[in-house]
Every structure is written in structure tokens, then in C-alpha cells.
Amino acid sequence: MPPKSRHTQTSPPSSSTPARPAPSSSSSSKASSSSALDAQDIVLSVWNKYLEKTPQRVKLLDSFMGFLAVVGVLQFVYCCLVGNFPFNAFLSGFSATVGQFVLTASLRIQTNPENKAEFESISTERAFADFVFGSLLLHFFCVNFIN
Amino acid sequence: MRWLSSFLLLVLLGVAQALSSSGRKLLVVLEEAAEKERFGGFFGDLEARGFHLTFESPKSTSLSLLKHGERAYDHLLLLPAKSKGLGPALTANQLLEFMKKEGNILLTLSGDHATPTAVQSLLLELDIHLPSDRTSLVVDHFNYDGESAKDKHDVLLVPYPKASRPDVKNYFSGEGVIAVPRAVGQTLGNESPLLAPILRAPSTAYSYNPKDEADIVEDPFAVGEQLNLVSTLQAHNSARLTILGSAEMLQDAWFEAMASLNGKAVKTANRDFVAKVSEWAFKETGVLRVGKMVHYLNEGTGKKSNSSAALPQNNPKIYRIKNDVSFQVPISEYSHTHWTPFTPPPSDSVQLEFSMLSPFHRLPLSPLSQTANSTLYGVSFKTPDQHGIFNFRINYRRPFLTNVEVKEQVTVRHFAHDEWPRSWQISGAWVWIAGIWVTVAGWVGFVAIWLYSSPAVGAAKKTQ
Known part of the structure; x- marks a missing residue:
């Protein structure tokens, strides 16, 4: 979950600059009365804003990245608890998840409408094709490496 | 044709040498031909066992241990000589060279004669030490022969040797007592692993010089079981050097002599013991x-x-x-x-x-x-x-x-790349295999949803 929450925190400020001062001012004014309720309010509003403003494809990307993060953390925790006996298996399993996460993150950067100005030359279809090619390559290597 | 005949000769030689594992030519170095009769029984036994005996005097000019760079004899028996030196053919170097060519030497010493310098220096080189005064002999006031050495106590009667260690084969075991008359005791250095004693002096024996006039022996050369009456050296090439402290042991007179040990009459078993020692020395036993x-x-x-x-x-x-x-x-x-x-x-x-x-x-x-x-x-x-x-x-x-x-x-x-076990054969790898395939499945699902949802998003974009 951390990546998702990180994204939810980073993307709204970048998407809407006026949104930021509103929650912060409200938190400072109501800090004395009930901070817990206040924090909950902030999170809720951020979440609502995210649901409201984010395009559906970016939401899809975020949920996929969240899924990858969960799988990756599970593998890493298992490795720490049980040991890394077939080390190449651990490496390929874990790096498949991490690599997929990185590729997805770059797809998210390239296809996010907010970054349109920076990636003028790269169309969404082109970015997606790159992503599919890169992912297939990654899966091929990982399956080979685990033997 | 020549190779055939030489091959046949080799085969014949092999048959002929079936006796000792390393040949049958035995050189006996004896100073006086007259002494030959005193060792008649021993020589007879050797010949009966198949050895070809050649007798030479150490002074003989034709005597040579090596011929054309190879040994001329397979074995050498050195009997004590009266003269101080052994002549130019039997220097310590020559004897060592003979052993380097895998020749075996049975060396006899005697308390009656001074040990030749060549022998002394040879033994010194091999870390076997003889008394420095050259005339010392081993006496024992408890295990002497009451018949022949009532006063001098210089004829020892000792039992057959036991195995020196439990994990060593004993090639010299037997029943009876062995007479060791007027022996020169040897001590062995501690450093050399090639040395091994066959027969040790009893614990009450000591080395004594009869020419010494003093009543009490002060600082004897060696005492007790430090003294070896028969000791051996086996070189790295398995050439054997056997040192017999008393040449008289080989004489007919002691082969089956009547002796008395502490008043009990016993018969010496020298013939059997000497046969066993010479069998070992000339590689008839203990060859692997x-x-x-x-x-x-x-x-x-x-x-x-x-x-x-x-x-x-x-x-x-x-x-x-x-x-x-x-x-x-x-x-x-x-x-x-x-x-x-x-x-x-x-x-x-x-x-x-x-x-x-x-x-x-x-x-x-x-x-x-x-x-x-x-x-x-x-x-x-x-x-x-x-x-x-x-x-x-x-x-x-x-x-x-x-x-x-x-x-x-x-x-x-090392393992070839296709000899390692496949990943699924190792149960520990299943978790990470699952990790890969969950990732791949998730990716396939994601791609499917992405493609499926594409037009809707595009439409939404356009409408916006």
C-alpha cells in the first residue's frame, strides 16, 4: 500500500496547486479541538480528490503497481524469514516484480495527462507498446534465470 | 627377432627369479676364504633358498658393486673383516649408490673386530650410531649364556622380538631363545622414519668396552632397550639395509647350540631367526x-x-x-x-x-x-x-x-549448464516461481483491462 499512498500524496499537489493550502490551513485551525478526526478528514479529502480527479487509466496503473508492491514485499519477507536457498530463484522472482513495477511506473509517467507537456513526442500507444515489449523481455529473462 | 629373443629372455629371467622378489645374485664379502666354513650352514640355507652366492675378498681388484652404472648383484652380505678399511670398492658412497639402485645389504658387525670406517660413516649418514671406541660390545649380567660366557657375560640370550607396534606385522616371531654373542649395539636416531629395530637388547644390557680397565663403567654408550642388536633401514625406494650386531649369530656353532639361561638348559634358535632376518633383508618377505x-x-x-x-x-x-x-x-x-x-x-x-x-x-x-x-x-x-x-x-x-x-x-x-536441477525440482524455489507467474498473470490482466478500457477513456478525454 505505501506506493499508492505516496502517489496519492504526490499527485494531487501536482495536479491541483490550490488544493494544498486548504487542508493545511484547516488542520492548523482545528488542531486544538480534535487532531485525530482532523487527520482522518485530510486523508479522506485527499482520497476523494484522488478518486475525483485521476483519470481511470492512471487509477488502473496505480492499482496494478499496488498489487506488484504487495507481491514484492511478500517475496522479500518470505526470503528474510525462510532464507534465500535457491538464490537465483529469489533474485528472478523478486526482480520480476521490481522490474515490472519500474516499467509500470514509467508507463504511468509517460501516459499521465498531467505530464503531457513533457512527453509531447510520445503518444500513449507508443508508450504502451514500449511497456509491453519491455515487460515481455523482462518475463523472458526472469523465467530463464530461474531455470 | 631380437626383441622376441630378449622378451623370451625376460620371461625366463622372471621365472628364474621367482625366489626373491628382487633377484637372486648375492655377493658375500669375506676377507678370508677359510672363514667360509664357519658360516657353512647359513650359506647352505641361502643356496637352498635359491640364491647364487659369489664370494669376494674386500681386497680383490675385481670386486665392484656396480657395473656399467647398474648394480652387478642384487644383494650384498658384508661379513666383518680384520682390516680397518674395506678397500676402494666398498666405500660408504659405493654402498649408498648400490642402495640407490635398489640393492639390499645385510651388514654384520662384530665385537671381535673393529668396525671399518666405511661402515661407520655409512651408518652415521643414515642416523644409526655405533659406539665411538669401535671395540665395545653388549653385555648383560642377567640374560647371559652360562655355558660359553660364564665370566664375561657377553653372550646374550634373548627371546624372539614382539611386534614393535600393534599395527605392524611381525616377520620375526618364533619360539625359543636367540643367542647374540659379542654384539655391537646400535642406537637409532629419532628423526628418521626409515629406521626400524628388529631385535632390541634386554633392559638390563649395556654397552661395554672390554679394553677399558676401569671397574665401573661410567657413562656407557647406551643401555637397555636403547641398544639394538638387529636394526633396519628401508629407503624410500624400498632398498633394505639390515644391520646385524653380531656376525657370530650366523655361524654354525650357534645355530642350534646348547646354552644355559639362569641355570636352565636351552637350545638356541639362531638358525630360524637368522633365516627370517635374511629373508626379510633380501626381500623374500614384506614386499608389496x-x-x-x-x-x-x-x-x-x-x-x-x-x-x-x-x-x-x-x-x-x-x-x-x-x-x-x-x-x-x-x-x-x-x-x-x-x-x-x-x-x-x-x-x-x-x-x-x-x-x-x-x-x-x-x-x-x-x-x-x-x-x-x-x-x-x-x-x-x-x-x-x-x-x-x-x-x-x-x-x-x-x-x-x-x-x-x-x-x-x-x-x-563442474556442473554443465544443463546438469543443474530444474527450478521446480527444488521445493524451496516454489515461492519465487509463484512470484514470477503471479507477476506475469497480473501483467496479462492489466494489459487486458488497459486495452479494454482504452476507448472509454479516449471517449471521456474527447468529451472533456
Whole structure:
């Protein structure tokens, strides 16, 4: 979950600059009365804003990245608890998840409408094709490496 | 044709030499031909055992141990001489050279004559020490012969020697007492592993110089079991040097003499003991032979071999790490006239080393089967998890047995890339296999949803 929450925190400020001062001012004014309720309010509003403003494809990307993060953390925790006996298996399993996460993150950067100005030359279809090619390559290597 | 005739000659020689394992030509160096009769019984026994005796005087000009750079005789028996030196043909160097060519020497000393300098320096070089005054002999006031040495106590009566260690074969055992008249005791250095005593003096014996006028022996050369009456050296090439402290032991007079030990009448067993010592000295006993080493890949019943050849190939040049390998070697021991199956003493075993610089395995070989003249030893083991150049090596060195050192080199390679177990065969890898395939499945699902949802998003974009 951390990546998702990180994204939810980073993307709204970048998407809407006026949104930021509103929650912060409200938190400072109501800090004395009930901070817990206040924090909950902030999170809720951020979440609502995210649901409201984010395009559906970016939401899809975020949920996929969240899924990858969960799988990756599970593998890493298992490795720490049980040991890394077939080390190449651990490496390929874990790096498949991490690599997929990185590729997805770059797809998210390239296809996010907010970054349109920076990636003028790269169309969404082109970015997606790159992503599919890169992912297939990654899966091929990982399956080979685990033997 | 010449090679055929020489081959036939070799075969004939092999048949003719079936007696001692290393030849039958024996040179006896004797100063006076008249003395020959006193050793008649011993020489007769030697000839009966098949030796060709050649008698030479140390002063003879034709005497030469080596001929054309090879030894002219197989064995040498040196009897004590009155003269101080042994002449130019029998210097310490010559004698050592003779041993380097695998000649065996039976050296006799005597308290009656001064030990020649050549012998003294030869023994000194081999870390065997004789009394420095050259005329000392061993006396014992408890184990002397009451018949012949009532006053002088210089004829020792000692029992047959026991095995010096429980894991050493005893080639000199027997029943009775041995008379050792006027012996020169030797002490052996501690450093040399090649030295081994056969017969030690009793604990009450000591070295004494009869020419010494003093009543009390002060600071004797050596006492008790430090003194060896018969001692041996076996060189790295298994050439044998046997030092007999008393040449008189070989004389007919002592072969079956009547003696009295502490008032009891006994008969000396010198003939038997001397025969055993000379048999050992001239390599009729205690000689080991190692046959052809065989090693092969021991494919278990469960494992299938990749190669089409089902039969295991013998002595392959290359193995893989963690291969199951079997090793077999026949070992024979020469006993008087023929080769017999060799069995080590119960508390000893022949060991196989599988070594690269240092042994990775050192395994006791166990007897698998016996033939008429050899025991087949074998062991199975797994090659270590280390690739490199290895040796199958047997290094068996024991007192009174000829040295065995044989080795055969093999290469041990690492796993080929297709010899590792597949990932799914290792249960520990299942978690990470699952990790990969969950990622792939998630990705496929993601791609499907992405493509499916594409037009809707596009439409939404356009409408916006």
C-alpha cells in the first residue's frame, strides 16, 4: 500500500496547486479541538480528490503497481524469514516484480495527462507498446534465470 | 627377432627369479676364504633358498658393486673383516649408490673386530650410531649364556622380538631363545622414519668396552632397550639395509647350540631367526605389489545416464563434482616363493586419498574379494564439491613393508549448464516461481483491462 499512498500524496499537489493550502490551513485551525478526526478528514479529502480527479487509466496503473508492491514485499519477507536457498530463484522472482513495477511506473509517467507537456513526442500507444515489449523481455529473462 | 629373443629372455629371467622378489645374485664379502666354513650352514640355507652366492675378498681388484652404472648383484652380505678399511670398492658412497639402485645389504658387525670406517660413516649418514671406541660390545649380567660366557657375560640370550607396534606385522616371531654373542649395539636416531629395530637388547644390557680397565663403567654408550642388536633401514625406494650386531649369530656353532639361561638348559634358535632376518633383508618377505588401479563412475540404479553407452567406462580421464565414483585396486604381498593376498594387520588399513594438493578424501580401503595371489581392495565415494585436477593416491608406508606410493590423475569438472536441477525440482524455489507467474498473470490482466478500457477513456478525454 505505501506506493499508492505516496502517489496519492504526490499527485494531487501536482495536479491541483490550490488544493494544498486548504487542508493545511484547516488542520492548523482545528488542531486544538480534535487532531485525530482532523487527520482522518485530510486523508479522506485527499482520497476523494484522488478518486475525483485521476483519470481511470492512471487509477488502473496505480492499482496494478499496488498489487506488484504487495507481491514484492511478500517475496522479500518470505526470503528474510525462510532464507534465500535457491538464490537465483529469489533474485528472478523478486526482480520480476521490481522490474515490472519500474516499467509500470514509467508507463504511468509517460501516459499521465498531467505530464503531457513533457512527453509531447510520445503518444500513449507508443508508450504502451514500449511497456509491453519491455515487460515481455523482462518475463523472458526472469523465467530463464530461474531455470 | 631380437626383441622376441630378449622378451623370451625376460620371461625366463622372471621365472628364474621367482625366489626373491628382487633377484637372486648375492655377493658375500669375506676377507678370508677359510672363514667360509664357519658360516657353512647359513650359506647352505641361502643356496637352498635359491640364491647364487659369489664370494669376494674386500681386497680383490675385481670386486665392484656396480657395473656399467647398474648394480652387478642384487644383494650384498658384508661379513666383518680384520682390516680397518674395506678397500676402494666398498666405500660408504659405493654402498649408498648400490642402495640407490635398489640393492639390499645385510651388514654384520662384530665385537671381535673393529668396525671399518666405511661402515661407520655409512651408518652415521643414515642416523644409526655405533659406539665411538669401535671395540665395545653388549653385555648383560642377567640374560647371559652360562655355558660359553660364564665370566664375561657377553653372550646374550634373548627371546624372539614382539611386534614393535600393534599395527605392524611381525616377520620375526618364533619360539625359543636367540643367542647374540659379542654384539655391537646400535642406537637409532629419532628423526628418521626409515629406521626400524628388529631385535632390541634386554633392559638390563649395556654397552661395554672390554679394553677399558676401569671397574665401573661410567657413562656407557647406551643401555637397555636403547641398544639394538638387529636394526633396519628401508629407503624410500624400498632398498633394505639390515644391520646385524653380531656376525657370530650366523655361524654354525650357534645355530642350534646348547646354552644355559639362569641355570636352565636351552637350545638356541639362531638358525630360524637368522633365516627370517635374511629373508626379510633380501626381500623374500614384506614386499608389496600394487596391481592396476581401476576407477569408474558408479551410476546408481535410480539415475539414468545421459550417454548412450550403458556400461561404465573404466578409468575415465574426467569426472564431475559430486559424482559417485568407485575405486578398486589389487594388492599382493610376496611371501618366500610367490605372491599372496595382502591383508594389513587388524588395527591398520590401506587408505585411498583423493587429493588436489591436500587430500579431500582419505578413505580406508576394504577388501572386496581375493584371488590366489592378490586381495582386491575397493571403496566408493562421492567426488568433492570442488573442481580441479585430482589424484587417486595410495601412500602406504609401514615398517618392514616396502613403500607403496601410486597415483593416477583425473580431472574433476563442474556442473554443465544443463546438469543443474530444474527450478521446480527444488521445493524451496516454489515461492519465487509463484512470484514470477503471479507477476506475469497480473501483467496479462492489466494489459487486458488497459486495452479494454482504452476507448472509454479516449471517449471521456474527447468529451472533456
